[in-house]
Structure formats: C-alpha cells, structure tokens
Amino acid sequence: MKVGYIQTSPIFGETAQNFKQVENLLGNTKADLIVLPELFATGYTFVSKEEAESMAENTKGETTNFLMRLAEKTDAVVVGGFIEKEGNHIFNSSMIVSKGEVLGTYRKLHLYYKEKLWFSPGNKPLKIYEVKNTKVGIMICFDWFFPETFRTLALLGAEIIAHPANLVLPYCQKAMETRCLINRVFAVTSNRIGNEVRGEDNFTFTGGSQITSYNGEVLSSAPKDKQHIDFVEIDVKHARDKNLNYYNNLFEERRVEFYYDSDKS
Numbered sequence: 001m002k003v004g005y006i007q008t009s010p011i012f013g014e015t016a017q018n019f020k021q022v023e024n025l026l027g028n029t030k031a032d033l034i035v036l037p038e039l040f041a042t043g044y045t046f047v048s049k050e051e052a053e054s055m056a057e058n059t060k061g062e063t064t065n066f067l068m069r070l071a072e073k074t075d076a077v078v079v080g081g082f083i084e085k086e087g088n089h090i091f092n093s094s095m096i097v098s099k100g101e102v103l104g105t106y107r108k109l110h111l112y113y114k115e116k117l118w119f120s121p122g123n124k125p126l127k128i129y130e131v132k133n134t135k136v137g138i139m140i141c142f143d144w145f146f147p148e149t150f151r152t153l154a155l156l157g158a159e160i161i162a163h164p165a166n167l168v169l170p171y172c173q174k175a176m177e178t179r180c181l182i183n184r185v186f187a188v189t190s191n192r193i194g195n196e197v198r199g200e201d202n203f204t205f206t207g208g209s210q211i212t213s214y215n216g217e218v219l220s221s222a223p224k225d226k227q228h229i230d231f232v233e234i235d236v237k238h239a240r241d242k243n244l245n246y247y248n249n250l251f252e253e254r255r256v257e258f259y260y261d262s263d264k265s
C-alpha cells in the first residue's frame with residue numbers, strides 16, 4: 001500500500017491558492033492513501049468565531065469538491081482537514097473521501113488553545129473506515145496528546161492512522177514512534193509549515209510530517225520549514241499481528257480490570 005503526506009504552507013483565507021499548492025506538489029502522483037494537513041484550505045489562526053464560521057462548509061462545499069477531484073486524479077483515498085458546519089456548530093474536522101464519495105468526517109475531540117473559542121468539541125465516536133482492504137482511523141493534531149485517542153482507534157482495528165496536523169509544539173513526532181510501537185499500527189502525520197501572525201497570536205508550524213511504522217521506525221520525515229511530499233510502500237499485514245514475541249500479545253494481555261478508569265473505557 002502506497003501512503004504519504006503533503007506538507008503545505010497554507011496562506012490564511014486563500015483557499016484557491018491553498019488548493020493550487022496541493023495540486024502543484026502532487027503533480028501526477030498516484031497512491032493509495034494521501035493525508036493533507038489540518039485546516040489545509042483555510043489556515044489556522046482565527047481571530048473570532050464569526051471568522052471561522054465564515055469559512056465553514058458542509059460535505060458538499062468547495063473543499064469536498066477539491067478532495068474528490070484529488071481522489072479521482074490520484075486513485076487514492078484522501079484525508080484532509082476543513083471547518084465543518086452543522087446547525088449552529090462548527091467543528092475542526094477532517095474528511096475522508098474516495099473516488100466520487102465522501103466516506104465520512106471526523107470531528108476533533110481534543111481542541112487546542114483558542115480552538116475552544118471557535119469550535120465545538122467533536123461529538124461523534126472514533127471510527128474505522130475500510131478502504132482498499134485496509135482499516136484507516138483518523139485523529140487530528142492535538143488528539144495525539146491524549147493516548148486514548150490512538151489506543152481506541154487501534155483497539156477498533158485501525159491498521160493506519162491518518163493524522164492531519166497543524167503542530168506548533170515539537171513533541172509529537174517522537175511520541176508517534178511510541179504510539180505506533182505499542183499499538184503496532186502505522187501512522188501518517190501530515191503537518192504544515194509557515195508562520196501565522198493574527199490578532200494576539202503568532203504561530204510557527206513545525207513541519208516534520210512523518211510516516212511511522214508499526215514497529216516505531218520512522219519511514220519518512222519531512223523538513224521543518226519546507227513544503228514537502230513523500231510516499232512509502234507499507235505492508236499493513238504487520239499491523240494485524242499484535243504479537244511482540246511468542247509470549248506477549250499487546251492487546252490480549254491488557255489487564256483492563258486493574259486499570260484506573262477501566263469501568264469507563
């Protein structure tokens with residue numbers, strides 16, 4: 001399975017240019033799974049709820065059309081971030097699309113910093129999508145800080161975790177090595193680069209998009225400050241085998257009856 005990321009440098013509010021950037025970087029690439037950054041079409045640093053609302057869409061908007069075109073052109077399943085509107089709520093979401101079809105959206109469960117002022121926290125359960133004989137789970141950026149997110153997806157059967165991101169802290173990439181190792185799951189973290197100074201905030205996004213293997217090995221690592229695209233071939237069957245060795249199966253020997261909070265998990 002050929003999986004990869006596109007590390008872009010979105011320009012705030014310039015959706016058409018941001019789409020073009022993705023297209024230019026992709027060229028004629030064909031793949032099975034392509035992951036784009038969180039909020040790749042709009043930018044990240046909003047100054048008001050109204051501003052974020054003004055860029056929100058449902059799954060029939062221009063970002064959906066763009067991602068569908070991308071899926072058509074690349075033959076890939078595509079995952080990318082957008083602002084999702086439903087009723088009076090907007091969510092920091094990611095959409096998963098395949099040729100001609102929106103398979104679903106994931107609404108970020110753990111909102112970072114001022115995202116809490118604009119977005120409603122995700123209100124849908126974590127879910128696995130069966131695509132191209134592979135089970136794909138989605139989480140967004142800061143969700144990585146909560147190991148339960150990755151673990152839940154892994155326990156639900158995820159073999160690859162698509163991880164659109166707008167990381168501003170430097171810790172995620174190292175952590176993903178451990179997340180992948182202890183769950184024996186692959187992950188594609190698609191981060192952005194660039195700087196956004198808006199209102200009181202000044203964010204430099206940390207790049208370093210990464211493809212991490214089921215055994216914790218880093219298969220691809222993007223530069224911190226350049227647009228970048230990379231794809232690797234992975235064998236997802238490794239993620240189906242949770243045996244670390246003859247004696248240790250990482251899922252079967254969980255001692256849930258002794259874990260604090262286990263009654264709620």
Ligand code: ACM
Nearest residue numbers: 112141142166168
């Ligand atoms: C983040 O969750 N975008 C930092």
